[in-house]
Amino acid sequence: MLEWLDAVIQGVLLGGLYALFAIGLSITYGVMRVVNIGHGDFLVLAAYLALWPVMQFHLHPFLAIVPVAALMFVFGYFLQRVLLNRTIGPNPLAPLLATFGLAIILRNGLQQIFHSDSRSFQIGQLGTDSIPVGGGIAIGVFPSIVFAVAIALTVLVSLLFTKTSIGVALRATSDDAETAGLMGIRARHTYGIALAISFALIAVGGVFAGVRTTFTPESGPSALLFAFEAVVIGGMGSLWGTFMGAVILGVAQTVGAKIAIGIGILAGHLVFLAVLFFKPTGLFARTL
Amino acid sequence: MTGVAFKVSRNTRLSVAAVWGGVAAALVLVSVPLWGSPALMRWAVEVMCYLVLAQMWNLMAGYGGLMSVGLQAFVGVGAYSIFVFAQHMGMHPFLAIPLGGVMAAIAAIATAPLVFRMRGGYFAIGTWVLAEVFRIIFSNISLLGGGSGQSLTVMARIDRSTREIGVYLIAAGILIAASLAINLMLRSRFGLGLTAIRDSEDAAESQGVDVKALKLQVYTLASFGAGLVGAVYFTSILRISPNAAFDANWVVASVFIVVIGGIGTLEGPILGTAIFFALRWLLADYGAWYWLVMGAVAVAVVVFAPAGIWGYVRARWDLQLLPLQRRLILSGRGPQRRETGLEFTGDAEAGRM
Amino acid sequence: MLNVRNLVARYGQFQALFGIDVDVAKGGMVALIGANGAGKSTFLKSVAGQIPSKTGAIRFNDVDIGALPAEEVVRRGVSMVPEGRRLFRSLTVEENLKVGAFAGRSGRWTLQAIYALFPALEERRSNSAMALSGGQQQMVAIGRALMSNPDLLLCDELSLGLSPAVVKDIYTILPRIRAEGVSIVVVEQDIDTALRVADQVYCFMHGRVTLKGAPADLTKEQVSAAYFGIEGH
Numbered sequence: 045m046l047e048w049l050d051a052v053i054q055g056v057l058l059g060g061l062y063a064l065f066a067i068g069l070s071i072t073y074g075v076m077r078v079v080n081i082g083h084g085d086f087l088v089l090a091a092y093l094a095l096w097p098v099m100q101f102h103l104h105p106f107l108a109i110v111p112v113a114a115l116m117f118v119f120g121y122f123l124q125r126v127l128l129n130r131t132i133g134p135n136p137l138a139p140l141l142a143t144f145g146l147a148i149i150l151r152n153g154l155q156q157i158f159h160s161d162s163r164s165f166q167i168g169q170l171g172t173d174s175i176p177v178g179g180g181i182a183i184g185v186f187p188s189i190v191f192a193v194a195i196a197l198t199v200l201v202s203l204l205f206t207k208t209s210i211g212v213a214l215r216a217t218s219d220d221a222e223t224a225g226l227m228g229i230r231a232r233h234t235y236g237i238a239l240a241i242s243f244a245l246i247a248v249g250g251v252f253a254g255v256r257t258t259f260t261p262e263s264g265p266s267a268l269l270f271a272f273e274a275v276v277i278g279g280m281g282s283l284w285g286t287f288m289g290a291v292i293l294g295v296a297q298t299v300g301a302k303i304a305i306g307i308g309i310l311a312g313h314l315v316f317l318a319v320l321f322f323k324p325t326g327l328f329a330r331t332l
Numbered sequence: 333m334t335g336v337a338f339k340v341s342r343n344t345r346l347s348v349a350a351v352w353g354g355v356a357a358a359l360v361l362v363s364v365p366l367w368g369s370p371a372l373m374r375w376a377v378e379v380m381c382y383l384v385l386a387q388m389w390n391l392m393a394g395y396g397g398l399m400s401v402g403l404q405a406f407v408g409v410g411a412y413s414i415f416v417f418a419q420h421m422g423m424h425p426f427l428a429i430p431l432g433g434v435m436a437a438i439a440a441i442a443t444a445p446l447v448f449r450m451r452g453g454y455f456a457i458g459t460w461v462l463a464e465v466f467r468i469i470f471s472n473i474s475l476l477g478g479g480s481g482q483s484l485t486v487m488a489r490i491d492r493s494t495r496e497i498g499v500y501l502i503a504a505g506i507l508i509a510a511s512l513a514i515n516l517m518l519r520s521r522f523g524l525g526l527t528a529i530r531d532s533e534d535a536a537e538s539q540g541v542d543v544k545a546l547k548l549q550v551y552t553l554a555s556f557g558a559g560l561v562g563a564v565y566f567t568s569i570l571r572i573s574p575n576a577a578f579d580a581n582w583v584v585a586s587v588f589i590v591v592i593g594g595i596g597t598l599e600g601p602i603l604g605t606a607i608f609f610a611l612r613w614l615l616a617d618y619g620a621w622y623w624l625v626m627g628a629v630a631v632a633v634v635v636f637a638p639a640g641i642w643g644y645v646r647a648r649w650d651l652q653l654l655p656l657q658r659r660l661i662l663s664g665r666g667p668q669r670r671e672t673g674l675e676f677t678g679d680a681e682a683g684r685m
Numbered sequence: 686m687l688n689v690r691n692l693v694a695r696y697g698q699f700q701a702l703f704g705i706d707v708d709v710a711k712g713g714m715v716a717l718i719g720a721n722g723a724g725k726s727t728f729l730k731s732v733a734g735q736i737p738s739k740t741g742a743i744r745f746n747d748v749d750i751g752a753l754p755a756e757e758v759v760r761r762g763v764s765m766v767p768e769g770r771r772l773f774r775s776l777t778v779e780e781n782l783k784v785g786a787f788a789g790r791s792g793r794w795t796l797q798a799i800y801a802l803f804p805a806l807e808e809r810r811s812n813s814a815m816a817l818s819g820g821q822q823q824m825v826a827i828g829r830a831l832m833s834n835p836d837l838l839l840c841d842e843l844s845l846g847l848s849p850a851v852v853k854d855i856y857t858i859l860p861r862i863r864a865e866g867v868s869i870v871v872v873e874q875d876i877d878t879a880l881r882v883a884d885q886v887y888c889f890m891h892g893r894v895t896l897k898g899a900p901a902d903l904t905k906e907q908v909s910a911a912y913f914g915i916e917g918h
């Protein structure tokens with residue numbers, strides 16, 4: 045019984061990491077109604093970007109997050125402004141095809157530079173420390189940090205969307221971009237901001253993922269799928285829904301892996317499909 | 333306009349020539365075993381597999397508006413069917429190949445209620461999740477070799493040249509049948525419905541087109557085709573593993589081929605496949621560069637020339653080798669170009685997919 | 686202040702406007718009347734920048750705004766209340782109003798001024814905009830447009846879907862807005878309302894202006910003829 049509880053606790057903490065993957069995807073979809081198929085590969089890109097200062101200057105990986113997030117923010121904004129905005133229009137396939145193409149470019153580009161060797165970030169003792177809470181269950185310090193950061197960033201993003209004028213503009217654009225234009229809101233700019241925020245968030249997720257396990261240029265697709273599953277399980281239009289979706293996915297994976305090794309990821313997929321089948325709007329969709 | 337005689341035709345002089353060209357190409361294709369080397373045939377099987385898969389993806393995305401990134405699910409199901417029916421149940425491999433298509437179609441219909449709960453980008457990634465689920469399930473079936481896969485040893489019972497020629501002819505047959513079927517289908521009521529959906533889903537719905545049923549049919553047909561491709565391809569290479577059968581690169585190749593060649597055109601996949609293999613040959617020594625270049629070209633096409641190379645050519649010179657739209661031809665003039673033929677079923681204008 | 690000359694608009698193959706000339710004086714109130722599909726809304730959308738038009742066709746305060754997109758037109762002082770209100774559904778009443786100020790023009794229209802104009806909105810400031818009655822939603826839409834402190838307010842079908850009593854209330858507000866120096870163009874299906882409130886009326890039919898003048902100078906027969914295309918006496 046306790047070992048199952050342990051699996052659930054580890055799953056909840058893993059969900060914190062998936063929330064960091066998913067919130068950015070939730071934002072871009074919420075604002076632009078476009079799924080960024082390259083989301084996972086950009087996350088991997090952020091991890092490789094952090095690798096450089098960490099290897100070169102022995103910067104602590106946590107500190108490397110700051111410049112990488114800033115860089116990804118700027119990159120996201122310009123990628124949207126220069127390239128992706130051109131694909132937003134009457135043809136709904138165009139942005140999907142463009143981000144799909146970018147994903148493949150990125151994956152193979154990283155492959156070319158870094159080869160398939162798996163990389164990770166070392167944070168020493170902190171990475172393995174855990175706090176025993178009785179009954180043989182121990183809570184890892186690092187997974188707890190990730191979980192706390194995920195909560196903090198979800199709060200921060202919620203505040204951004206409700207309390208700042210750019211946040212309200214993002215929501216207005218999401219509701220009705222044409223009418224938002226009448227208010228003087230330039231959709232091209234707000235779309236850029238949306239991708240920029242998304243990219244800054246996956247920089248955090250990418251580095252944390254690299255601390256927790258390893259990554260290769262091929263790690264993008266699974267990050268995308270987990271992020272996507274969290275968003276769908278949680279339901280549209282709600283950041284906390286996405287967060288809860290990520291937690292449910294994490295629990296499904298750890299409990300699944302407990303049932304049989306090699307089934308963890310599959311269990312996550314199956315929970316996603318079950319939610320899709322029984323409640324396609326997601327479990328925590330905001331209803332008006 | 334009174335008193336002007338007219339007839340309605342799809343054909344132009346060029347398109348009639350293209351049909352005869354197609355017949356000639358089919359004959360050449362079928363004659364390859366008479367003069368080609370086994371190496372050429374093996375290579376041709378691969379090319380034809382990619383082309384058929386691209387045609388299937390184009391049917392879904394270019395005509396049905398369904399952006400799937402999980403078509404490899406059905407390539408894999410078709411491929412594994414060969415191993416189930418031929419390797420383990422003793423059926424002749426060549427007879428098992430059509431069953432690969434059937435099994436893929438069954439798998440598509442069975443899982444459609446799930447993926448069709450999503451639209452647009454959700455559908456795209458949802459189909460990918462499905463392909464991953466299939467991959468993991470097949471990785472856990474020990475009869476089929478689990479994660480490491482297995483070889484199609486029953487093929488050793490067929491003598492080498494029969495095997496090579498047989499697989500080649502089946503692949504050629506699939507290509508010819510697929511091309512013919514898509515062409516005829518798009519010219520039928522079915523095709524008209526799809527064109528209506530592509531122009532406006534809501535308008536099509538209000539005109540009595542059963543959008544959902546039509547999309548499901550397109551999806552099932554494309555999955556059937558993908559299953560055939562998987563079956564014939566892995567019969568040709570004689571070895572399967574879950575990672576190869578459910579490889580996302582199947583769909584990556586299809587997307588690039590179709591996008592670069594011209595999405596929503598019949599000629600696009602052919603042109604795209606030619607470019608794909610030409611690039612692969614040119615960049616053979618540079619590893620991942622080849623995918624990089626394909627990706628860059630595809631993104632550039634999506635952003636700057638969304639109709640693809642064939643779409644551009646068609647708009648620039650008003651060429652149509654395999655015309656789908658009807659033209660109104662006023663009497664006394666030859667059925668040729670835009671000056672004489674008015675289009676009255678809307679085909680995609682340039683710049684639109 | 687607004688001078689439109691030979692304005693042409695099309696949706697793809699379909700031509701909606703065939704050379705429209707309209708003038709709005711500073712502080713003036715102009716009504717556009719006409720049947721459905723006559724081109725009134727298309728005209729407003731062209732002025733607001735939602736439909737592209739040619740350089741030179743639309744001059745506002747002697748500045749050419751013809752080729753500008755909507756986001757820039759509002760910054761130059763033209764604001765629109767769109768047909769069907771088009772409130773932002775996930776935003777509260779107050780957030781809807783605040784979004785209206787996004788163009789960054791300062792002036793007398795602040796949240797307080799809007800609440801003074803529409804007291805009913807103040808107590809519902811934190812409600813979802815979609816939870817309001819139709820008339821209140823229209824007030825939010827007008828308030829939202831005013832928050833950009835426009836010199837010219839374009840109102841598309843204010844009475845759409847509202848009861849006559851509510852429409853009357855809404856139209857009693859317009860003179861108060863006008864008194865603050867805002868010029869107004871209304872598109873109105875109801876001829877009597879239009880003739881009552883406006884000092885200049887343009888009648889649209891099939892994408893052309895068939896009649897224009899001050900309400901006092903126009904006979905009912907003239908208006909009917911222009912509106913329905915029936916030959917007058």
